[in-house]
Amino acid sequence: MDTLSYKTISANRKTVEKQWLLVDAEGETLGRLGSKVAKLLRGKHKPDFTPHVDCGDNVIVINAEKIHLSGNKWDEKTYSRYTGFPGGQRSATAREVLAKKPEAVVERAIKGMLPKNKLGAELFRNLKVYVGAEHDQEAQKPTVFNLKDFK
Numbered sequence: 478m479d480t481l482s483y484k485t486i487s488a489n490r491k492t493v494e495k496q497w498l499l500v501d502a503e504g505e506t507l508g509r510l511g512s513k514v515a516k517l518l519r520g521k522h523k524p525d526f527t528p529h530v531d532c533g534d535n536v537i538v539i540n541a542e543k544i545h546l547s548g549n550k551w552d553e554k555t556y557s558r559y560t561g562f563p564g565g566q567r568s569a570t571a572r573e574v575l576a577k578k579p580e581a582v583v584e585r586a587i588k589g590m591l592p593k594n595k596l597g598a599e600l601f602r603n604l605k606v607y608v609g610a611e612h613d614q615e616a617q618k619p620t621v622f623n624l625k626d627f628k
Contacts, residue, residue, distance in 0.1 A: 486525050487530075488525045489530055493520075493531070495533075495603075496535070497534070497535045497536075497614060497618065497619035497620065498619055498620060499537045499539065499612075499619040499620065499621045500517075500622050500624060501538075501621075502538050502544050503540040506544070506545050506546070507545065511586035511589070514538065515587055515590035517533060517622070517627075518533040518587070519600060520532035531600055533603060536603065536622075537612050538606045539612055540610060541582070541608050542575065542579035542608050546571060551570070551572045553570070555568045555570055555571075556569050556570075556571070583606050584604070587601075587604060
């Protein structure tokens, strides 16, 4: 076998081809939506995936308020935060968070599936989540991405 017949391609910031993808969250299960969008943000669906480079796409998620949770998760799943003061731990159920700020539920699910380092923070900036079908990225001409066909 000729070892010079192939080369390993390592992407970098200049060679990455980024696209804008539009994902509709209506009727999607939260965890499945989160894992698939995290793969798109990370770039794992591309043949030139490089682990230490932001080679993923920009993703727009619409209809964040129409997600689905299975079982009793609407009432049993809790989101905790800490205010920074003594005794300042606060928690809310998924139903309460969805009523107050629906995009936060989707953002938090996706952020938890990204790397916990500087690259993960950079990848999270490529995500835009909106309540309703309207979004502000019409100028970027996003292509509609069907999650049902994506594994």
